[in-house]
Amino acid sequence: MSIWADKEGRLHVGIMVGGKRIHRRLPEGATKSDAKLIEADLRKSAMQRRPGIPGDPQMVEIMGLYFAHAETLRSPDTAKQHALRAGPWLEGVKASDVDLALTKMIDDMRDHYKPATINRTIGAVKAALKIAYKARLIPEDYGARTHRLPENNARHNYLNIEQVKLLADCASEQVRAAIWIALLTGCRRGEILKLTADDIQSDTLRIQSGNTKTLRQRTVPIVPALRPWLEYVPLAINFEGLKTGFARARKKAGIDVNFHDLRHSCASMLINLGVPLEVVRDILGHTTVRTTERYAHLHVDRQKEALGKLSALV
Structure with a gap:
């Protein structure tokens, strides 16, 4: 059995590669969808004969974890919209280079979106990286390298x-x-x-x-x-x-x-x-x-x- 839950309810993923067992314990709140995505990534890594856990996965794979996580949020559709907005800048980008991709994304978005909207997109990417880090798919939380923009939400329109x-x-x-x-x-x-x-x-x-x-x-x-x-x-x-x-x-x-x-x-x-x-x-x-x-x-x-x-x- 490759996916199971322990007595505390935490999910685990385990596969055999070359006679060796690769095991990952998922963070609290992770769903079976999260586990299946991690299992798929591990098996893909094994088929490509990469040693051990893929330490620098593509961001599109990591964002898949966030989409599964978004289903547990109060407004899943809105959360997914913010994540999808980052798509063009994350295509073909590895996790370790995400800060460079987000810097480019922020520069490109400034003329089209308000800081609060950009920050929600940054937040979705950072959340995805944190999930990946807790699942030990990446060696560090790369999202910590990128900071949100300062917001000025003082603009109020008062209609008569x-x-x-x-x-x-x-x-x-x-x-x-x-x-x-x-x-x-x-x-x-x-x-x-x-x-x-x-x-x-x-x-x-x-x-x-x-x-x-x-x-x-x-x-x-x-x-x-x-x-x-x-x-x-x-x-x-x-x-x-x-x-x-x-x-x-x-x-x-x-x-x-x-x-x-x-x-x-x-x-x-x-x-x-x-x-x-x-x-x-x-x-x-x-x-x-x-x-x-x-x-x-x-x-x-x-x-x-x-x-x-x-x-x-x-």
């Missing part, structure tokens, strides 16, 4: 209600529903796409813990303006459909905005209506008010406006 209406009017029916649900609940795109009819209660909307970024369930009150759009739940589009549809609406409306800005706009409108930061925190599902304090400058703007009126009197 007229801009949201224009954006929604330029969208398809399904995308329009997603836009209004986002504005009227502060939900993220992934949370909206995972809503089901069972999540709609008589007066509240349940955002299940497995669908949230913080892995905590939260409840959002259903206001009258929201109820008509809940009739479209569950939405009949997937992540890519919403992404593409929103891009078309944004272009047609002539508004430079991304979907997540609807969440920021929800917060800004609430604050401009005088809602305390603590309440905004609970609606958005932030774990602490510190995260919500990114909107604190909106409070200052309202105070400045009020004091400006007093100044005019003086």
Whole structure:
């Protein structure tokens, strides 16, 4: 038997080559798919008469380990998309040269992707190399040689209600529903796409813990303006459909905005209506008010406006 599990549940791979046994113990959390990929690589190495374990495998083989690992993640399709983005730069590259390939990838991507997006791709490659290292397929964790880019995520677009209406009017029916649900609940795109009819209660909307970024369930009150759009739940589009549809609406409306800005706009409108930061925190599902304090400058703007009126009197 070439693949088996020990008493602790850890998987093992073992094959015989030239009368010698080659054995590898996989890291915790490794799946049978991971084991099969490692077994295939060992047998391929043996057929090519390379001595021992292949110490410098091709990156395409190592990324295969990540694709198997991605199935265990909360958003496997998204994880795979980030990994696939690195494909053109990893073709024909050995693990020991991955830092050079990633440096070229980063340079080529800078003009086309934001640092956060590039970092997610780097992260997928680094995760694959860590899996390979723990499985002893490579002598060191080559991913440690490459560092992520600094991110500046301070850009927030705050739409007013007229801009949201224009954006929604330029969208398809399904995308329009997603836009209004986002504005009227502060939900993220992934949370909206995972809503089901069972999540709609008589007066509240349940955002299940497995669908949230913080892995905590939260409840959002259903206001009258929201109820008509809940009739479209569950939405009949997937992540890519919403992404593409929103891009078309944004272009047609002539508004430079991304979907997540609807969440920021929800917060800004609430604050401009005088809602305390603590309440905004609970609606958005932030774990602490510190995260919500990114909107604190909106409070200052309202105070400045009020004091400006007093100044005019003086």
